[in-house]
Amino acid sequence: MQLGELRVSYGQSYLAQDRRSARSSMAVCHPRDSQLAIKGVAGIIADSTWRNALAKQAGETCVRGFMADYFATPDNWDTKTSANKVLSALNSWLYAQSRSVSNGSYISSLSTLIIKGRQGHLFHMGDTLVYRLRGAEFQQLNREHTTYMGGYRYPSRALGMDPSVDIDYLNFKVKQGDIFLFTTQAVKGTLMPSDFVQLIREFPEDLNQACDVILKKAMEKASKRGYSSYNFCFQLMRVDQVTHEANDNLGVAYSNLPVPEELQAGDELDGYRVEEVLSRSATSRIYRVYDPQTARSLVLKAPSPQLALKKEFIAHFIMQQWVADRVSSPYVAKVVDLSRPRTQLYYLMEFIQGRTLDTWLRENPDADLKVRLDLIEQLTKAVRAMHRREVIHQHLTPQNILVDPQGVIKLVDFAACGVAGMKDLPPLLTLARRVGLTPYSAPEYRLGRDPGERADQFSIAALAFEILTGQRPYEGQLENLNSKVDFSRLEYVPAFQLESSLPVWMDAALRKALQPNPELRYRRLSEFIYDLKKPNPEYLTDQETSGGSDQLLAFWKGLAGLLLLLLLLSLFY
Template sequence: MTRDSQLKISYGQAFIAPDRNSIRSTMSVRIPEGSGLAVKGVSAVVADSTWRNVIAKQAAETCVRGFLADYYATPDNWDVKTSATKVLSALNGWLFSQGKNVTNGNYISSFSSVVLKGRHGHLFHMGDTLVYRLRGGEFEQLNREHTNFIGGYRYPSRALGLDPSVDIDYHQFSLKQGDILLFTTQASKGTLVASDYVQQIRHNASDLNEACDQLLNVAMEKASARGYSSTHFCFQLVRIDMLPEESGDTIGEAFGALPVPRELNIGDDLDGYRVMEVLNKSNMSCIYRVEDKHTGREMVLKAPSPQLESRKDFLRQFIMQQWVVERVNSPYVAKIVDASRPRNYLYYLREFVDGRTLTEWMLQNPHAELRRLIDLIEQMVKAVRALHRRDILCQGLHPDNILVDQRGMIKLIDFASCAVPGTDDLPSPLSIVRMVGLTPFSAPEYRLNREPGPNADQFSLAVIAYWMLTGQQPYADQMEHFHSRVDFSRLEYLPSYQFNPMVPVWLDGTLRRALQPNPELRYRRLSEFIYDLKKPNPHYMKEGAMPLVERNPLMFWKGLSGILLLLLIGSMVT
């Protein structure tokens, strides 16, 4: 059951085959739960393999299962068309390669899918499967068949697995409440006419499974009367029962409009969660350790600060925090907990981690071994990489947002600045940082109003690592006074071994590279950064061994300009 403000559908199915081994068509409907409904939408699929194929059933099922599994695993900031076409192209290549290894069979299958998201349908089609729409008294075929006649038989001219590359028909259309979509195969094409479909669907509109059964019965009767095969029919009906409001086709609306709770104190109750401890109250949010009165489970409840109740931009970003992070699965990132009961207020729950902030841990372990510190840094890198794998920028890395639990494991716990670049439904990374604010650990590109990338998180990780090793900042309050690229080119990096003689020169070289003001000069990947932190890079074994362009970009470009000027003068003289 979905919220009234979200898309709601009903569906029914019916098929016949003489036995399991002769099945050659497959159909399915996937309705995701929670925010996935607004993010990815509902998928309805039908696939039909060639009739002289010993693995027809396997081919059709592979198409349907492969598409549904991979479509819902695509990054959430991809639009429907991008997600589906990339998945189908990859699936086609795999099916084609597998078909080369099959004797007397193939992985070729016609395929049609409609993704229903918000107030629009997105049709993807190749082959001779059929998709119709019944709207009021109008019965319309939405797709175009791709067929050839060879030797008196009809074959699909386009299909999944037929060629190394596939040409996918795409069509977007608006939805109306009451629309009914019919998915079927070529077997019904010469058997039923439009009036048959409309009559059976209307007579059984309250039960779509019964409507499909009646379509099947009528098709079998007509096929038998005409001497056709009556053993290969399938029908799938999908009805649009409810559409979201015009503004509901955004990710943020998936959580609905809920009031901001008042500030809570120890002992207060909110939706059955009793406050055990007030962890933090700020002008941005209120964070509490709570206990579920029904299960006894301890969790952390985070709600917006009541003073932000009228700030729609802040509230929208708060709503995004849960949506963004619930898609990350990592032991180094605190997990979002699904509320066991309907929420009456705006908040979200995450797992409770019994630990100390990294700031507190460093104060209690001022002489921690270098090996132990690098282990903690590596765990932080793994946490950030888990976010990056879902196309999420962390942006808010800070020692107070990182916990070290009783086993010495890192947990990233704050997601207020997280962003998914390139998504129309979400605020941009820069706008989020402007709302939340900069810290001494923020990368220079934010101060230059440049759109950040994953290397911005690398810079923040390196600042934290530098701070852990030295207790200082790599640019010692210089950054706050600089506002242009020229200013940042004058930043003077302070070698970490000047503050901590125990830091090897090669380790400082690694930090220096990750802390380059120019993001293009940092490591290309976080894996390279952590590799150099753990294993000495021979390029950084001696002081000053780092290339001049990385150690002092301003001096490098001045020197290069001077050389070019001398060469130009020399050429003019000669």
């Protein structure tokens, strides 16, 4: 730790009847270097209701979800904005999960304290408890949201309880020596404030031991009063050093960093040596750089110098890192955070040794069908991982997909990625059009309709069509269509006519995913890849009755001719 940086110590102690019955969860995240200045230190506690069969999953999901998403929010968001957006998104996800299960729920109380600079930010909903010990003063900082039903006490407000959540927020200055205690409603009625103060003061150097002693005393008091002592939970955070006044503005510095000038091979930026210029576009610069500290090659992406004064573009560039960081998949390139101070605006990604998909297709014209289907399945998995995080890619092209020497694909470009309904990002349609439409873009982009996950499905199917046949679907037709009438005249050439080795049922899956009307495509990407790998009798029957298969028609004609010949022979003899 450097002099003047925020420094926090913490300790924890927890008792549950058994691991499966645990309903509380807690954590502290103390990042380093630039992340410490930008995001601060976060402590959190979550507690579900005792009669909930999914209490353990609810509490752990809240803690892990908040910690993962808060520290991945864009660096130009302030603490309140970041936490509120993460909690709102987490609430929506928990509420949806609760509605899909019949036994239990994902409802949980939650309190989180973020200490950034010399400020404390407390976010709370439910009946978890947060206290502050400052000198001899022991004060409860949050208000419990509880109600009584059938003689039992329940939270009246919590994550996952309603489609939207009202989050209590408290902002205050922190001082060196401040100690914060996180605990659960189950502890109420055991220890008095004076007991907490005395026990914390007895072990100033070991907060874990202090929590253990508090737990032991609370169990003794609970036993004497006939309370259950299961699911007692204690967490202490102590501010050992506050941020120096001169460092108060470090947390907002990233959004104000200058855009790098044009870099050439051999140039250095914050210790990263440029090895190769990979791309120069109207909106960005992409370089392969070498990091001597880790002895590895990375990809450095920066905004185009021409956009330095356009705040909307800079804000979107910063958001790209956050959007990419939300997704965890072996088929999506990872953002690399080396937690070092940056002097200019850029972000880093892993470097993939591989070829673009279009190059791979040119170099492997006779690749086995199983290999081609495997590439399509990997691409589908990559996009499904994005959709699970509510991210729409919008710019799937062969140039944005790398294939490594082992045949593993990686999505590497996020310039058009967005999250539907997020006010801080431009609308999805705007993002897609800004980057530019392609022959793989779904028709809704050209019709000015709001795109969704099925727009990515169209792009995947268009890429799959090209991987399997070597040609694009609707070749030369999409680019000049601007109305519903135009799209109704699209002529679909079946894949098996372009590649005779492809079965009819495989084309049926492609045809459905490539429907101009998104409502007629698959509901889920998993259904598309399933039908692409195995015959779907429903679509096969449709294909046969529609007369769209020349191969089937020839087969039935041949069979009818053979039967006629046999009939004539039987009559003759």
